[in-house]
Amino acid sequence: MNVYRDVLSMDDNCYGRLGHLKNQHKLPAIMTPVSTISSAHSDFGLPDVTLTSHFTSLKLTPDYNDSDEEGDGHCHSFLLLDEKERLKVSSVEAFVKRLNGYKSTSPVKVISIFGNTGDGKSYTLNQCFFRGAEVFRTSSEQKACTVGVWAAFDPSLNVVCLDTEGFSGSTVHNKQRTRLLLKVLAVSDVVIYRVKGERLQDDMFNFLGSASKSYIKHFQKALLTVCSRSIDPIKCADSVKGPTLCIFHETRNTEPLGCYNGKDVSEQIQDRFHELQLDIDGFASLRYVGIQTIIPPTDFGQIREVLNEEIKKNCNRPQRSPHIVYLTLKALNDKFTGVIKTSIEPLFPDQHLTCPTVCQSCEQRCSNSVGHLKDNIPHFNNSKCRYQSQFENSVYICKVCTDNGTPVVVTTNYTNDNQNSWLKYALSGYTIDCPVCGVIYRSKQYWYGNNDPEKSVVYTETKHIWPGMDLPSSSSMNPARKVLDGVTYLSETVASVSYEPSRLLSSWVADQFAPKYWKPNAEIKECIVCKLQFSSTSIKHHCRACGEGVCDECSKRTLCVPERGWNTPVRVCNFCYKRSGSISSNCSDSSSRGDENEVGARKFSEAVVQTLSSVASVLEYPKNLIKDTARPSYWVPDSEALECYMCKSEFGSTLILHHCRDCGHGVCSSCSNHRKPVPHRGWPNPVRVCDLCSNQDT
Numbered sequence: 001m002n003v004y005r006d007v008l009s010m011d012d013n014c015y016g017r018l019g020h021l022k023n024q025h026k027l028p029a030i031m032t033p034v035s036t037i038s039s040a041h042s043d044f045g046l047p048d049v050t051l052t053s054h055f056t057s058l059k060l061t062p063d064y065n066d067s068d069e070e071g072d073g074h075c076h077s078f079l080l081l082d083e084k085e086r087l088k089v090s091s092v093e094a095f096v097k098r099l100n101g102y103k104s105t106s107p108v109k110v111i112s113i114f115g116n117t118g119d120g121k122s123y124t125l126n127q128c129f130f131r132g133a134e135v136f137r138t139s140s141e142q143k144a145c146t147v148g149v150w151a152a153f154d155p156s157l158n159v160v161c162l163d164t165e166g167f168s169g170s171t172v173h174n175k176q177r178t179r180l181l182l183k184v185l186a187v188s189d190v191v192i193y194r195v196k197g198e199r200l201q202d203d204m205f206n207f208l209g210s211a212s213k214s215y216i217k218h219f220q221k222a223l224l225t226v227c228s229r230s231i232d233p234i235k236c237a238d239s240v241k242g243p244t245l246c247i248f249h250e251t252r253n254t255e256p257l258g259c260y261n262g263k264d265v266s267e268q269i270q271d272r273f274h275e276l277q278l279d280i281d282g283f284a285s286l287r288y289v290g291i292q293t294i295i296p297p298t299d300f301g302q303i304r305e306v307l308n309e310e311i312k313k314n315c316n317r318p319q320r321s322p323h324i325v326y327l328t329l330k331a332l333n334d335k336f337t338g339v340i341k342t343s344i345e346p347l348f349p350d351q352h353l354t355c356p357t358v359c360q361s362c363e364q365r366c367s368n369s370v371g372h373l374k375d376n377i378p379h380f381n382n383s384k385c386r387y388q389s390q391f392e393n394s395v396y397i398c399k400v401c402t403d404n405g406t407p408v409v410v411t412t413n414y415t416n417d418n419q420n421s422w423l424k425y426a427l428s429g430y431t432i433d434c435p436v437c438g439v440i441y442r443s444k445q446y447w448y449g450n451n452d453p454e455k456s457v458v459y460t461e462t463k464h465i466w467p468g469m470d471l472p473s474s475s476s477m478n479p480a481r482k483v484l485d486g487v488t489y490l491s492e493t494v495a496s497v498s499y500e501p502s503r504l505l506s507s508w509v510a511d512q513f514a515p516k517y518w519k520p521n522a523e524i525k526e527c528i529v530c531k532l533q534f535s536s537t538s539i540k541h542h543c544r545a546c547g548e549g550v551c552d553e554c555s556k557r558t559l560c561v562p563e564r565g566w567n568t569p570v571r572v573c574n575f576c577y578k579r580s581g582s583i584s585s586n587c588s589d590s591s592s593r594g595d596e597n598e599v600g601a602r603k604f605s606e607a608v609v610q611t612l613s614s615v616a617s618v619l620e621y622p623k624n625l626i627k628d629t630a631r632p633s634y635w636v637p638d639s640e641a642l643e644c645y646m647c648k649s650e651f652g653s654t655l656i657l658h659h660c661r662d663c664g665h666g667v668c669s670s671c672s673n674h675r676k677p678v679p680h681r682g683w684p685n686p687v688r689v690c691d692l693c694s695n696q697d698t
Contacts, residue, residue: 030185075135076100077152080329083165085180087333088148095326101155107319108153109311110160112184114207115194117144117166120298123247124194125161127300128307129154149184157311160325162188167203175340178207183332185211186219187325188243190310191283192303195247199252200269202276208245209278209639215242216282219332226331243312245283248303249290265290355379359464361393362386366466379466391465392634396458398434410434410458432458517547517564526548529574545576634664634681641666646690662693 040423062514078098079088087094111129113121122136122145139145150163162184184193186445191650193204217493218662223240233309247269265288273280280286286308287302323530355366357379366372366379373379387394401408413431431455432441440457454460514520524540526533528548534540541555542548550573558569572580641657643650645665652655657666662678667690674694675686 068135075130075133075152075154077136077150077163079148080151080162080213081149081180081184081333083177083180085176085183085333086335087330089326091176091304092323092326096322098151099153099160099322102153102322103155104156108158108160108322108325109186109319110162110325111190111192111311112162112164112188113192113194114164114181114185115166115196116203119166119194119196120250121166121194122146122163124192124300124303125152125163127298128304129159129161136161149180152674157308158319159311160322167207179336179340182211182214182219183329183336183663185243186215186223186332187329190306190307191243191245193245193247195249197249198251200249200257200272202249204247205273205276205278208280208283209276210271212242212278212280212282214282220282222332223328223337226328242282242284244285244287244313245280245305246287246289246306246358248311250286250293250298251290252294255292257288258290278504332683357466359385359466361388361391361462361465364464379464379469381464385462385464387462388465391669392632393463393465394633395463396432396453397461398437399457399459400440401434406436408434408436412438426478450684514542515547515564518542521547527551529554541571543573543576544570545572545580548573634682635659636664637664638666640651644668644671646671646692658688660693661687661691662689665690 074485076098082088089098096104102108113125115121120138121214123138124140125136126132126134130152136150137145146163147165149165152161152163153159154161164181164184167177193208195204220240220242242630257266257268260268263271266286269286269288270280271322273514287306289306291299291302293299333490353370355368355370355372357366358364359366359379359381362383362385364381364383364385367381368377368379395413396410398408398410410432413433429444431439434440441453520542523588524534527550528543528546529550530553532538532551534549534551539552541550541552543550543555544564545561555571557574559572559577559580560567560569561572604630636659638657641651641659644655644667645663646667647670649655649668651666651668655668658672659665660667660672661681661683672688672690674689674691676689676694677684677686678689
């Protein structure tokens with residue numbers, strides 16, 4: 001007491017001596033006049049001091065955050081995890097020892113608090129669990145006083161309290177801080193979200209919704225693994241249930257949430273989550289405590305009651321020992337750790353200022369600014385696109401022009417003298433034309449001939465397909481498909497008749513490949529020579545000279561008919577043979593030559609007829625052989641079309657696969673009953689389309 005009497009006996013030096021005591025022992029700075037003097041030994045060996053006349057009562061209270069003493073019977077907070085997710089307590093024993101007042105046989109609950117920096121998280125824990133004592137440090141400074149995760153133990157309620165770093169702190173380690181908070185949330189039994197503001201902002205909902213999703217997707221499985229090793233398997237399922245969420249909302253000028261339109265507060269909050277397309281399935285239950293503080297101090301009575309009620313409940317998670325709490329947190333921290341690339345999100349991300357249009361093939365966004373179409377600037381993305389057959393988004397680029405520094409898109413052109421003769425269209429070949437270099441590629445036959453143009457004269461480039469964009473013409477593959485459709489028609493026709501298929505086959509093929517001067521089979525009723533009436537099974541021949549129908553007996557003679565384009569001996573009727581003389585002329589010396597292109601298709605057809613007419617079943621062989629070659633590039637391959645695009649029925653022996661000529665998807669017969677022209681795909685006449693494409697124009 002002599003020291004303090006000396007202090008009282010001083011006038012101007014009093015402030016200096018008290019300032020010295022304050023600096024050494026962290027005395028409070030606020031002083032008001034009182035009338036008595038008292039002293040008592042504090043926990044740190046210094047007395048409580050009450051000054052008369054000019055000064056206030058100064059009480060020395062321990063700084064729990066700075067004290068390293070353990071086991072002194074007082075509540076202390078200690079750093080459990082730092083801002084870099086490093087566990088600062090080395091062992092289970094050290095963790096239990098830091099929990100001052102803990103009894104070794106008592107289970108505990110874990111309560112954590114989250115919220116923005118400056119909303120009073122630490123102060124809330126002090127008021128709810130430690131009777132206002134500054135167990136968790138508070139500060140009026142601008143800089144956040146809580147960094148990392150701090151822990152303290154309330155022996156009266158057997159609660160481990162975890163104070164966390166605020167959200168509105170430094171943004172440099174924002175992602176790492178969020179992961180740290182998620183791990184704390186996963187080990188908590190009750191989560192308090194402290195909000196000090198007039199209204200609940202979207203930031204809270206976004207964090208809680210993301211935390212719920214992360215808990216279900218990642219942390220619940222990890223908790224189940226940890227609990228199965230240390231907890232009774234029967235209780236293990238209860239141990240991985242999500243925590244209880246308690247939103248503590250304090251307002252000043254507005255009223256907190258209440259019942260509205262027949263909905264309680266919990267339903268209103270859940271509706272808000274749904275509006276933001278979020279859910280809180282990761283939390284076992286939701287509680288809301290709203291208070292309006294017009295004149296401080298804040299009333300914590302209601303939040304204390306709710307927390308005490310949740311602590312006493314065992315329906316969500318069973319109480320655990322501190323050993324289990326520490327080991328669980330350590331396991332989660334070891335599993336979910338690692339370097340996160342630090343980055344500060346811009347105020348206006350690029351996706352808010354760029355065009356939202358997405359390529360239909362590769363699903364990449366257009367890289368131009370919003371509203372670029374108003375300036376007649378097309379969609380653009382410099383990255384490579386993905387080829388998809390239904391879009392046929394691959395084009396040819398001339399190699400010579402590309403090597404010269406000016407890439408030029410080249411086109412494929414087909415010669416088509418007779419639209420009705422689909423095989424002539426297919427056999428006429430095609431050319432690749434460059435606007436600069438001219439014709440750079442010719443094909444001899446559609447089925448065989450030159451090497452692949454991609455190996456010699458062109459590069460292939462995949463183009464983006466933007467919504468509303470006209471798809472590339474698919475006519476380049478249609479001639480081959482028409483050949484295949486013809487072969488398929490042969491198979492179906494042969495299978496649908498009861499008489500000998502080879503007769504119908506020969507007759508149908510002859511009409512399709514017939515030169516112009518040939519009389520159609522349907523009009524041939526009798527032999528031109530002997531007048532023999534033809535039946536449905538009779539063999540009809542055509543004289544290569546006059547084109548009339550003739551029987552086998554009346555057309556056994558052969559001679560060259562160069563004026564018709566037949567430069568080798570061919571079948572002629574007896575009339576034409578007699579008119580030309582009994583001796584056939586020298587074919588190679590004939591100066592009169594007919595149209596070889598016109599009879600070329602017939603020559604090819606005769607080889608087809610000779611191969612196919614004997615047995616109808618062999619039609620399946622050439623059809624399957626050329627099917628992949630004849631498939632237009634925008635069609636979905638058969639190997640990928642496992643089910644109907646419309647009704648989702650699986651293709652098999654009882655459900656035949658067809659292709660829509662418009663979109664190229666595989667469909668069944670029931671979903672493709674309509675026919676219409678598809679000129680932009682190269683089908684000028686009505687062809688099979690699916691119900692979806694058929695309805696687009698109706």
